Amino acid sequence: MKKKLVSLIDSPGFLSAMSSISAIVLGLLFGFLILLISNPGQAVQGLGIILQGGFSGGAKGIGQVLYLATPIIMTGLAVGFAFKTGLFNIGTPGQFIVGAYVAIYIGVKWTFLGGVQWIVALLGATVAGGLWALIPGILKAYLNVHEVIASIMMNYIGMYTVNMLIKRTVYNSLKNQSMNVAATAEIPRFGMDKVFVNVKGNLMDTSTVNGGFFIAIAAAVVIYILLNKTKFGYELKACGANRFASRYAGINEKRTIVLSMVISGMLAGLGGGLLYLSGANGRHISVIDVLAEEGFNGISVALLGLNNPIGIVFSALFIAYITLGGNYLQRLAFMPEVINIIIAVIIYFAALSLVVRQVIMYLRRRREQRAAVKAAASEGGAQE
């Protein structure tokens, strides 16, 4: 048993997880400092609310955590997947919003599809996200245009195009946002509305969570298998790690780059569909000139999850949890922005995870050395 534990502690996976966890702890400590500065009287209480996160909202709160986690699992996967293949897809906001729009359009207009409407809408979102990433992919592979530049451009093109299209096609002018999708276009709830609900007398305060969460988990599993078990994953990672050696090995590296961007975009686009196909009290696209935050949050999620699909699921859950906690902070005399600062700090420390990792390694080595010295000393003593 002890041996097993030791081998677990020594495994590189454990080390990686430890570095993320220490980043979180350091981030929270820093956050507490900010709470202290901005409102010393309620700082401890405030930290309590943050740590309680979604739980302070009861069963509904937990449901909301899953709901908020769903899109950022997807964008996190998009960023993490691209990163594993050597590409920095910063175009997730664009891919996400374009996917979201196509899902809403199909969800509002194509009622003739009946029961499969939500499935078609999600497929549409996936394809749209992929197409949006295809352009930077092609530019990168064939013209050596850096994917960061190209995909940032695509973000703005995507945002403005979607705003325009919403106004023309699926506009709810009363609320300046997209219309509600048809009931057949909502993602089925798989009974989650029965679990994640706060009952107050006759009032049912239901969470907006739905089956989309399971789809995101499934996507993470698929991406994990694709990257680690398949021939295609081998090629993708090889291209990411060394483009020249991949070419030497006979891999068509241009094609691989394009495909990698497209798959990444598809993940982000699907994320858009999963967030917005969720009934009247779910989210709607507001027609404002701001890039979708779920897109950029994907970068944080991927970073904190160390680009590992399974790690990304957990880091997305964590960020959703703490974001929700931040919203509940408004009950006290805090600005909700505080929580964004704390998340940003956590991401900073995650980016410094290499440093944290080295510190852990150093401490471990010193411990071993001390043990070795002790052992040598006691041996020497015995000889005397």
Add this chain to the structure above:
Amino acid sequence: MEDYVVEMLHITKEFPGIRANDDITLQLRRGEIHALLGENGAGKSTLMSVLFGLYQPDSGEIKKDGETVRIDDPNDANALGIGMVHQHFKLVHNFTVLQNIVLGVESTRHGLLKMDQARKRVLALSEQYGLRVEPDALISDITVGMQQRVEILKMLYRDNDILIFDEPTAVLTPQEIDMLMEIMRGLAKEGKSILFITHKLNEIMAVADRCTVLQRGRCIGTVDVKDTTREELSRMMVGRPVELELKKNEAHPGETALEVRGLSMWNRNRRKKLLDNINFHVRKGEIVCLAGIDGNGQSELIYALAGLRPIDEGTILLSGQDITRASVRKRNDSGLAHIPEDRHKDGLVLDYTLEENLVLKRYHTPAFQKHGFLDFRAIRENAERLIDAYDVRSGQGAATTVRSMSGGNQQKAIIAREVDTGSEVLLAVQPTRGLDVGAIENIQRELLNLRDQGRAILLVSLELEEVMSLPDRILVIYEGQIVAELDPKTVTSQELGLYMAGSKREEVVG
């Protein structure tokens, strides 16, 4: 009491999992040329990094002129008069010779450069030590030999009197090597002390006074060169007797396996021909060596053959089949193996494990994947078989990340992979570069074995000894043209040097 300028006493330096230097003592006398000999991974670089302040030793001390000193970084080393010519020169290519020499120690007045004074000193130094350079030429325009002299002048300009040469002859022609040896002798005569890191026994015998031999992090001993032999040195270095002379059977060439007709390649802006009407063939059962000074088109030609760079004119036939326009994958699968020049750039995915790298060219074949899913058991078995057969050493066996392996073992892994494909034609570009005597011997023997089994081998080598001993035919390439076909049995190395330098040529018919 001996007069030592630098003493490194009982240096021990440990890295996780390996003791790179284990109680090593190296004492450098004033005015001597002291060779440091050892295989890759023997600890030569670590020891020099300790002397240069890049690493701190775990134990042991360094003395300069009998006094203990502490060297925390290269600036400290410099202040103590220790200078180094690195294997890969550290020069700014679009600066002139003079600018490079004074870089970092410029003399100024009111913030303005005073180059006249520097020029005078550089010219005086170059006169004194016979280091001929053109002060106003750009580094990018001068030969490798002159670049090396610039590096030496850089040390002298900084008043260094302990000069470290790290594998200085690797990039030179025979004539340039002779000149360098002369320069080193001159420096020693003027009272400079020289540490000469190398694995070439001939050079040690020719120029060094004493030689310290390292083996796997331990100091085997220090010997007077005049009292020893090449055989003795190589035995100390490798730990077993090594055959220095290559035993070769008579070649029995068969049919043509690789044929190149009228191949030409332009550079990117189509101003210059990198390869100009290349014609040659390689038959089964022979080793043909493409000899030449680095940068005369060897790399381009190999890239063209391997399909990594498109050609402008000509035809490439692989066993009679036209592969001029074939993809890299097609060429690999139809029997072209390639040991690339730059193993880190082209040959390996450094962040992949050893087993993953060993299937780099064959992961897509039915043996290693089914329906798109990799067969990890087959990959592991393949790796274990090759690791065993080619004695590839690594920390965690098949699962070792290749980045953490030594250069020699990385090279062995590439060779194992490329040879194991059973390809008819093998392009071997500098297969022994940077390897130690023991490993070189193994690789050369392996190449000869393959030849005797009927493979066709095109060898590119910059090592003169190898060019003279290994191949059955020599093609000399100069400025993108094949200028001579020579028989290694009859040609002398001096004559070969003349062809390589472009001062002699014959008409060759492919």
